[in-house]
Amino acid sequence: MLYQSSTVSSLPVAQSSILYDTSLRTFLDANTPVGTDGKTHEYRIWDPSVDASGDEAIWQAALKRPHPTIPWLLISNGVTGFEGPLPGTVAETLALLQKYVVGN
Amino acid sequence: MGDLITIDDDNYLLHLDTVVDGELKGLGCIPRNYQACPPGYMESAKPFSLPLIPRNEWQSRLAAMKGSQLSDIRNRGMGGQPIPSRDQNGWGYCWAHSPVSATLLVRALNNMPYVDLSAFYIGCKVKNYRNRGGFCSESVDFLASNGVPSSQFWPQRSHDPNADNSATQSNAAAHVVVQWMDLDPSSSQYLDQFVTCLLSNCPVVSDFNWWSHSVCTADLVAIDPNAGVSSLETKIWNSWGDSWSQNGMGNLKGRKALPSAAIALMATKPSVV
Numbered sequence: 001m002l003y004q005s006s007t008v009s010s011l012p013v014a015q016s017s018i019l020y021d022t023s024l025r026t027f028l029d030a031n032t033p034v035g036t037d038g039k040t041h042e043y044r045i046w047d048p049s050v051d052a053s054g055d056e057a058i059w060q061a062a063l064k065r066p067h068p069t070i071p072w073l074l075i076s077n078g079v080t081g082f083e084g085p086l087p088g089t090v091a092e093t094l095a096l097l098q099k100y101v102v103g104n
Numbered sequence: 105m106g107d108l109i110t111i112d113d114d115n116y117l118l119h120l121d122t123v124v125d126g127e128l129k130g131l132g133c134i135p136r137n138y139q140a141c142p143p144g145y146m147e148s149a150k151p152f153s154l155p156l157i158p159r160n161e162w163q164s165r166l167a168a169m170k171g172s173q174l175s176d177i178r179n180r181g182m183g184g185q186p187i188p189s190r191d192q193n194g195w196g197y198c199w200a201h202s203p204v205s206a207t208l209l210v211r212a213l214n215n216m217p218y219v220d221l222s223a224f225y226i227g228c229k230v231k232n233y234r235n236r237g238g239f240c241s242e243s244v245d246f247l248a249s250n251g252v253p254s255s256q257f258w259p260q261r262s263h264d265p266n267a268d269n270s271a272t273q274s275n276a277a278a279h280v281v282v283q284w285m286d287l288d289p290s291s292s293q294y295l296d297q298f299v300t301c302l303l304s305n306c307p308v309v310s311d312f313n314w315w316s317h318s319v320c321t322a323d324l325v326a327i328d329p330n331a332g333v334s335s336l337e338t339k340i341w342n343s344w345g346d347s348w349s350q351n352g353m354g355n356l357k358g359r360k361a362l363p364s365a366a367i368a369l370m371a372t373k374p375s376v377v
């Protein structure tokens with residue numbers, strides 16, 4: 001997920017909740033692999049201006065992909081995925097993520 | 105977990121002692137001179153410019169954040185476990201620890217792997233290894249230029265100059281933090297700036313002159329927009345280890361909750377080391 005930190009307070013509350021929501025993070029923890037540290041699950045929530053050179057190559061590549069609007073959402077399960085504007089609510093985001101859970 | 109400590113206008117004198125439960129905790133914050141260091145004087149900390157959240161939205165936004173504030177994110181930020189509190193170990197380096205606590209919170213918000221960042225590096229480098237007080241913009245400026253290393257390179261609570269080598273400096277540079285916003289305590293909208301940051305999950309590095317202490321303000325607990333600062337209650341992340349209050353976090357109320365100097369952290373440089 002990409003969000004503009006300098007204007008984050010102007011997001012609608014239902015959409016800004018996506019960035020922080022505990023249930024969404026619990027879902028992501030349950031459905032994404034762990035990274036190189038063996039603990040942290042593989043999702044990122046960033047300002048698009050960050051210098052990602054210190055993160056894993058897959059995240060550097062993800063950040064380099066086009067994101068014509070902000071906030072933006074990129075999902076990949078290694079086979080298929082989604083790139084587009086961040087949905088408006090936590091429920092919509094969870095529904096979208098659910099489509100790309102391997103095995104569904 | 106210990107009992108929650110709440111400090112307010114009535115009991116704050118009881119909390120000025122730096123010996124807590126027999127341990128010297130340490131303070132070290134000196135007032136920022138706003139004539140010499142006005143808001144926005146640092147290149148890395150622009151004057152506050154977040155769109156202010158209207159007061160009539162404060163209550164609904166606070167309700168919507170229940171369970172998803174920075175303290176909640178901290179509590180699962182180390183592979184599902186709480187991120188440990190920093191510990192200034194009796195030294196006057198609170199001002200070096202408060203922005204590092206903020207950095208840890210934003211890293212967790214970004215879902216970056218936990219890195220055990222060592223704030224003593226900043227204190228030692230800025231004060232030439234002397235046990236001296238400071239104010240948060242000193243450490244923020246250093247963090248923006250030099251970063252902060254992990255404890256693998258600079259052990260927690262160390263003040264050994266021999267650890268300052270190219271490997272340590274290189275690791276520190278991986279944790280440079282360049283995006284800050286400098287709040288303006290002289291502004292008539294200062295409370296609105298502060299509340300907007302907290303309602304946006306932006307941690308605020310907070311110097312309190314009444315306490316001679318700098319901490320990281322993490323959560324907004326309560327605010328009545330009509331009553332203003334007297335109704336303010338926040339949750340802070342102290343740098344006195346996890347044994348202080350509840351897992352290192354306590355509450356400030358009323359005027360004691362509004363910092364004398366405040367810098368919000370907006371974004372950090374991602375890194376996995």
